[in-house]
Amino acid sequence: MTESPDRRPLPRDFFDRPVLEVAPDLLGRTLIRDTDDGPIELRLTEVEAYAGAIDPGSHAFRGRTDRNAVMFGPPGHAYVYFTYGMWHCLNLVCGPEGMASGVLLRAGEIGVGVELARKRRLSARHDRELAKGPARLATALDVDRALNGTDVCAGPEAPLSILAGTPVPPDQVRSGPRTGVGGDGAVHPWRFWIGDDPSVSPYRAHAPRKRRT
């Protein structure tokens, strides 16, 4: 007997906590993207915590800029950034306000709207790869910087929102170093995922880029 997912929106208080509490608690929650063609729903299976101004791995580490301004605002809002010249990544801002902490949404399993996600992810050979990785997740859900700053606690009518879903029991949560984060930010096991879930992305250690000639 399994309990059905909770369709209530996560309250803003959920995000107004330290990011290391919020991040593992996001696993199993339901992210909804209300597109022009219909809704896409995703069950979160992998996230990473970024602890703002005290975290060398965080975009907020060197202070507020035009790009990261949303991170310094109130919790429960989307921070979307563009990277590597091609990709978008989606974060949710956590509290306390001003700490500029956030959770990178790294992977999930598409429930509703699989056909819509497939159209946006033509290179995916299996449905479990539709949102396996942060840029794939953003692509599958048609998330770009137009959604930067969206309040995700406003309910499923909003273009991007999150429902309580089915939280994951602590004994199913795994943790380890963050993907692609090097230097002093690499020591913290601030990546969280659901054990044995097929939609979780493979771990990649930080690799310095080779110099172009």
Place this chain on the structure above:
DNA sequence: CCTATGATGATCT
């Protein structure tokens, strides 16, 4: 399965 590499542009120094 695995590793290596090019793509591509905003952002920051």
Place this chain on the structure above:
DNA sequence: GATCATCATAGGT
């Protein structure tokens, strides 16, 4: 000019 919270592809095992 270098870096970047990445991905798709090519080719080897």
